[in-house]
Amino acid sequence: MNIARLLGNTLLLTLLSATAARASTLVLESWRVDDQAVWDTVLIPAFERKHPGITVRFAATAPTEYDSGVAGRLAAGTAGDLISCRPFDAALPLYRKGHLDKLNGKSGMQYFDAAALMAWQTDDGKDTFCMPVASVIHGFFYNKKIFARLKLQPPATEAEFFAVLDAVRKHGGYAPLALGTAEQWEASQTVFTNIGPSYWRGEEGRRALVAGKAKFTDPPFVAAFEFEERLAGYLGANAATQTYADSQAQFAQGRAAVYPAGSWDIAWFNRAPGLELGVFAPPVRRAGQACQVSEHMDIGIGVNRKSKNKEAAYRLLAWLGSQEFADLYTNRVIGFFTLSNHLIAVRDPVAKQMAAWRNSCALTFRLNAQFLNRGTPSMESLLWEVNAQVLNGKLPAAEAARRVQQGFAKAYAPPRK
Structure with a gap:
């Protein structure tokens, strides 16, 4: 038994x-x-x-x-x-x-x-x-050692941002920006999507596009392309062939002062010997405006x-x-x-600072992520191509806006009321 x-x-x-x-x-x-x-x-x-x-x-x-x-x-x-x-x-x-x-x-x-x-x-x-x-947050990394040597402060406004780039360029020892356009996506996702919300007022502008109440040729969107048009003057001579990995290496090795990026790069730069990493939010157009941050x-x-x-x-x-x-x-x-x-x-100091923007800034997400990518050509591929050309100095801001709007009008039909 x-x-x-x-x-x-x-x-x-x-x-x-x-x-x-x-x-x-x-x-x-x-x-x-x-x-x-x-x-x-x-x-x-x-x-x-x-x-x-x-x-x-x-x-x-x-x-x-x-x-x-x-x-x-x-x-x-x-x-x-x-x-x-x-x-x-x-x-x-x-x-x-x-x-x-x-x-x-x-x-x-x-x-x-x-x-x-x-x-x-x-x-x-x-x-x-x-x-x-999980989400990622867009912003600008900067090299703290370079900023200290040149007696620079993290900029908060558009004017301060370009003043920083001018000071670095005048010094001549460093590139103002670690940025290339060879892969195109960086132009759209780490630049346009990064600074754009300050111009089209984040969610207000995005929702207006979705609803068919705004166009890319409207002044706020053209202004974002104009910001990029100005950036073209601070890129290296070989920016069109500079890859994402090239830009990472340039910034990690202390050869550039500012790096337009997203929070996903923090861990990578934390492994760079001798790099003291700082971060600032996308600059606003003028003092007193609320900051706008893209959280994807x-x-x-x-x-x-x-x-x-x-x-x-x-x-x-x-x-x-x-x-x-x-x-x-x-x-x-x-x-x-x-x-x-x-x-x-949040324990990492740079990540902690970016996470705090959730409470101090208005939040939006990548402009074309919801609804706007439907159709042919996709808004994603169009923005990659056009923003890269603007940063390469090959396409004026107004023409970039017109070209994106033309593709947008063909590919996207706003919802009927």
């Missing part, structure tokens, strides 16, 4: 263990190759300590291959249990095709407000299909509708909405800020 009971208990435990193993091995897909070590050594162990029956594998794909790759795997039924989601129209088609679960009311979702959720919702705002994870909602996470480990997947999702995860992610993946409403103490 005892032997039979023992055998029965052993068999039961074996079956339970096998079932648990089958049901609780999760794969989380992402394009964030640079975050692999943090997930493997910090985030996943923190989750698994509290959920000993669940194992997680972070599977990263190169950013340039991720979008098409994950879409193909979802369609084929071979994708991971959880999917990292790019914002707005990049992930919305995956939900519309039935690849992602609706997350309304799921545990953990209660920690995100409407502004954070909108990047991963249907157009009517009724369904949310990815949990918001960058990463969300959704649940694969065909996952065979749904219960475990939703346990992980709930933890991704927790304060523990928000704290770990914000302070280990430096320059990426939690989109939850948990109160988090």
